[in-house]
Amino acid sequence: NYRARSAFKLIEMDDHYRFLRPGQTVLDCGAAPGAWSQVLAKRTNANGEQVEKRVGKVMAVDLSPFHPIVGVTSFPLSDFTSPETQKQILETIDSKFDVIVSDMAPKVSGMNSLDHEIIIDLCRKVVRFSECALKPNGTLLMKIFDGGLTKDLEKILVNMFHKVKYVKPDSSRKNSAEIYFLCLKFKIKLSNT
Numbered sequence: 786n787y788r789a790r791s792a793f794k795l796i797e798m799d800d801h802y803r804f805l806r807p808g809q810t811v812l813d814c815g816a817a818p819g820a821w822s823q824v825l826a827k828r829t830n831a832n833g834e835q836v837e838k839r840v841g842k843v844m845a846v847d848l849s850p851f852h853p854i855v856g857v858t859s860f861p862l863s864d865f866t867s868p869e870t871q872k873q874i875l876e877t878i879d880s881k882f883d884v885i886v887s888d889m890a891p892k893v894s895g896m897n898s899l900d901h902e903i904i905i906d907l908c909r910k911v912v913r914f915s916e917c918a919l920k921p922n923g924t925l926l927m928k929i930f931d932g933g934l935t936k937d938l939e940k941i942l943v944n945m946f947h948k949v950k951y952v953k954p955d956s957s958r959k960n961s962a963e964i965y966f967l968c969l970k971f972k973i974k975l976s977n978t
């Protein structure tokens with residue numbers, strides 16, 4: 786029983802691309818009410834249900850409050866874009882993340898271009914955080930509302946990851962501008978030159 790139908794979008798994307806595995810450390814940005822976190826807790830085995838498999842770790846952050854989920858470390862009432870929140874998240878992990886997902890979205894204003902700009906800005910912050918918090922070969926999944934700035938964001942992602950895919954899950958409403966960037970294999974930085 787999932788808390789929201791959004792669970793099926795993540796399930797569908799992972800069934801196809803298989804980026805979630807038992808034992809992984811995952812960050813869920815914009816997690817409330819918690820449906821994606823439920824899927825993540827299951828697939829990383831953060832909830833410990835698969836006795837013989839490695840146990841993962843899931844961290845969930847949202848501006849809104851949400852009910853706890855077994856195996857998930859929650860940061861409710863927290864703005865992901867604030868440096869304090871990011872510091873708190875980093876303090877609770879002892880290695881970097883295998884996977885970072887963001888289903889964050891602003892309260893939709895109805896003005897498509899404005900919503901687009903706001904969500905792209907959120908994505909840029911997730912990208913910046915990922916640069917220092919994602920393991921080499923790690924995965925980044927982010928929701929955007931498609932628009933004029935999509936290509937610019939894609940350019941940045943293509944530089945950072947070996948594979949960048951543009952995914953519209955069947956379970957996402959056809960008439961919404963919502964799409965996902967699935968970025969696979971975070972490139973290993975060779976030097977700071």
Ligand code: SAM
Binds near residue numbers: 789791792816822866
């Ligand atoms: N993936 C969730 C699930 O399956 O239950 C649904 C996420 S909902 C579409 C988008 C969420 O992003 C909202 O709960 C909203 O509060 C959150 N959000 C938007 N901006 C945020 C921010 N700056 N920091 C944290 N969460 C944010």
